[in-house]
Amino acid sequence: MYADYAYLIVALPVVAFLLCLFLGWHLPRGGGFITVLATLGAFIVSMGIFSETYPHEIVHQSMHWFADFNVGILIDPLALVMLLMVSFVVTLIHIYGNGYMNGDPGAARYFAEAALFSASMLGLVYADNLLQLFIFWELVGLCSYLLIGFWYRKPSAAAAAKKAFLTTRVGDVLFLAGIILLYNNLASLNIALKPGEYLLQFPVIYANLASIPGDQLTLIALGLLGGAVGKSGQFPLHVWLPDAMEGPTTVSAMIHAATMVTAGVYLVARMFPLFYAAPHGLTAVAAVGAFTALFAATMGLTAFDIKRVLAFSTVSQLGFMMAGLGVGAAVGTFAVGVSIFHLIGHSFFKALLFLCAGSVIHAVNTNDMREMGGVGKYMKWTMYTMLIGSLSLAGFPLFTGFFSKDEIIVIAYEYGTMINFLPYIFLVLAAVLTAIYTFRMWFSVFTGKERSNYGKHESPWVMLGPLVLLAVFAFGFGFAAQEDFYDYLDSNFEHYDVDFVELGVIGGHALEGEHGAAAAEGEHAAAEGEEAAGEGEEAHGEPWYIQILPIIVAIGGILTAALFYWDRIKKFDPSQVTGERDPIRQMLLKGYYQHEILTGWFAETIVYGTALICNVIDIKLVDGWLNWLSAWVMGFAQHVRKVQTGIVQNYVTALVLGVVVLVVVITLAREVGLV
């Protein structure tokens, strides 16, 4: 029954968008309550669908749109967990936003854009075909542009918005190219479509993957990966994410936790069979993810802006998710469950962390951690909720982040034993750094002496309420849901006609080991899917030190940070390790000189230089010959126009002479017999 109202999940926030846009000015607090109610409604509908379909059903509705395309709703386990997470987290963020944006003259605009943002993300998640997904994907990009540039009078905000828009656009073009390529390949297969089936629908894509040539699959996979890299802020298109901090903190929380950046990971998870079938597809995903995870973590280590630390940690954690999907080459669909689990857990604790940071900034009125210190004395609730978030992010045992990140590292090890250890090494190093920078942030904000004279008050309850609720999830979601979650997500692709064994052969990584067997079994006997996945679980068989390493890494990282930054047990000072002039520190502070390289060198020298040359060619060559031609024509005309004397007699004479000549010619022709 709830499934009949699935369209409401998008429709409600869209209505909220229109209401806030046109009527928000007349409503208290910019009509923020409308947006909250709309996303809450979306959450309730999602919850209803979940209770109806769990664990073995999916919802699929579709109608014809135009030509070969349709619009439709596809709610399978993968989409459903995303729907639940997005609508839930976004609702909390909107509630918090009601407090945070209170008094801002643009509040109505904020809530309108935020509602549209939520609607686009929800629509993206349950689109049943790639084209529809792409449309919502672009809408998400647009909303992020609007929201990052929310304070558009501030030049840095406007610049950050442009940067985000343009950077993700690079990925989007690749994504579109991938879609077109996929469509062409599918169209050339001449599939006999049943009524109600369309080429770009996911079930149709899954069913026909095996017929597409391998090299084409790789191209498509790389195109889609390009889109995911842009949206999810992976290297080298991650540059926009830290700058996206220019928007209100709630926007950062939305972008970094629930909407936008998760879209890229979701896309790869959604198209996992394609990546799996494409030779080298998953290798590319794993490489990008693992590299980004470490790369961003090192930058998080040196940032002073509390939001930038969190931004780098988002990039890093997204790298974990990507790598988690990438190592699916070794463990099959199990990787989707693991990665999406981290995604969901991450959105809880990252939303929590951002909202806590927002709460701190709201009170302290600065982003710079060097001016904070000892804030915990005045903001008890914020401090403890943020502690939970930080422990979760660092992967402290029993917290959500521990379960999800641990699992990614373990399957990366499995990938290592079969294929390549590099992702594993990168991820473990990144995990150490994650723990260190998270607690560097926490200690230097909440403990120690006050380093400047800042505002000292706790935030109102409309802001603290969501924090507490999110903290509960950031703590408990991991051990409460892990096994069921994996089983549920593992069954995702059993609803479709997709044979992972066959796809694995095309992709050149025939499933080996227990997971392969488990996935294959699950494939052929959908009902036994849970069991099969369960077997896969038990049969891990990694050495104990691999199982325990993530715990050591997390606790070790936290201790290291404590030794440096917690004044009670402080043993070392950061200056003992590194000084102002240390080249490595400088490099990290400057973010690996990306700005210098990308903007200073690449954009200003190479691109601008090329543009100058092109300009000269354009003026001299392209315009040149055209101008020369027209000048010649003008000169010629100057002479010819003298014929038009303007004297009537001349015209008459010419006329008569013409007639005479005609008569003579015709007469002669008749004489000769031509006519």
Place this chain on the structure above:
Amino acid sequence: MIPLELYILLASAMFTIGLYGLVTQKNGVKLMMCIELLLNSANINLVAFSAYQPNVNGQVFALFSIALAAAEAGVGFAILIALYRLYGTIDLDNINAMRW
């Protein structure tokens, strides 16, 4: 009955006189008169042929032509009067403001 050739000769003479005037004269009014000569020479032809080949169409056509000539003369002289008011002359060689 007067032979047809004479009519044609008369018409040709009138046409030639008109054409000569048109090419040589510069005065606007004279040009108008020359144009009338041309038109009327054509009318003579129409009427003559119509009379010799019993068919009244030619004469009807001549009437149309006369009406047309009257209208043309009206418009033409109006233009000439406007030109005279503007330039104080109707010597068409001097009226060349729109020439290159």
